[in-house]
């Protein structure tokens with residue numbers, strides 16, 4: 151009563167995969183064409199077509215070639231999904247191994263004239279091996295978004311169905327997969343659902359990745375990889391909000407490279423760029439992950455620390471010393487120094503980042519006037 155027509159479902163699987171592959175070819179609006187995914191779908195469509203023609207094809211073609219194409223297709227699909235998520239590139243080797251073992255088992259079953267049950271058992275085990283990795287990584291990955299987890303959970307469900315099928319075939323008589331009993335119906339409906347949800351999921355994952363990349367680009371300074379001015383201000387304002395609620399002091403450090411124009415003029419603009427990158431890395435080593443650091447523009451950097459003046463002075467002095475010691479390959483024989491203005495607030499109440507930065511800028515101006523390569527600080531009272 152719960153059985154479905156397996157032959158029709160196979161035809162739908164072939165058509166569905168072909169349609170999805172064509173959809174990706176026609177809609178070339180993706181940043182990078184997902185070739186692996188499309189080839190995966192093409193291989194699956196071809197595999198199902200061979201499977202569909204099993205009454206008129208020799209065993210080798212529909213069983214070994216058909217299932218072989220399906221295995222390669224599923225693996226390409228999974229690798230394309232894991233590539234979006236930038237998960238462990240070494241997994242490719244694992245999948246090459248699964249592919250070799252899978253194709254080997256198909257050939258062995260063919261040459262030993264294995265029963266339907268053995269054939270079904272092999273394919274169930276292979277499906278679990280192929281899908282358990284994305285199922286686990288996407289569902290339980292620490293960096294997974296809720297949407298990614300939902301896609302992962304779907305693969306997990308399909309793995310479970312195949313575990314049940316593996317147990318089922320061990321305990322039943324020799325039954326061809328074409329017999330649409332309840333178990334086979336669930337497996338094929340699962341494959342159909344995997345086709346629909348898997349492809350929609352893949353498209354949404356691609357979109358999510360593009361949005362994240364755009365967001366990252368909008369917040370990042372191209373040259374140094376630090377927060378750009380806008381992102382720096384929004385993060386610094388957030389940090390000041392937290393500090394205000396916990397009655398914590400904050401300090402703003404404004405850093406400016408000394409005589410940077412001369413360095414540029416002497417060694418060229420690309421060398422100046424390299425110096426700015428080296429400076430950014432040097433400062434990063436001197437601060438903690440929760441500190442907010444960004445490039446405000448040109449050779450000027452901002453740093454917001456949730457700490458009182460004394461600690462901020464220590465950090466500023468450490469940065470000044472480290473920059474002075476820095477050897478930039480692109481500036482042979484030249485030293486780079488920074489002047490730093492520090493403005494600290496005991497209580498954030500009534501202040502915003504812009505105001506605090508203006509105070510730090512005044513101190514920076516003083517540092518420049520006093521001869522550069524030094525730190526000048528002020529403790530602001532209400």
Ligand SMILES: Nc1nc2c(ncn2[C@@H]2O[C@H](COP(=O)(O)OP(=O)(O)OP(=O)(O)O)[C@@H](O)[C@H]2O)c(=O)[nH]1
Pocket residue numbers: 373406407408409410411412414418419420421422423426447448449518522
């Ligand atoms: N290489 C490089 N140079 C930049 C960049 N942005 C700004 N500059 C240069 O930084 C220099 C800043 O010069 P000034 O504002 O006169 O400051 P300065 O020479 O460092 O002098 P003081 O700050 O007074 O010590 C200018 O020559 C800009 O062209 C950049 O992204 N890369």
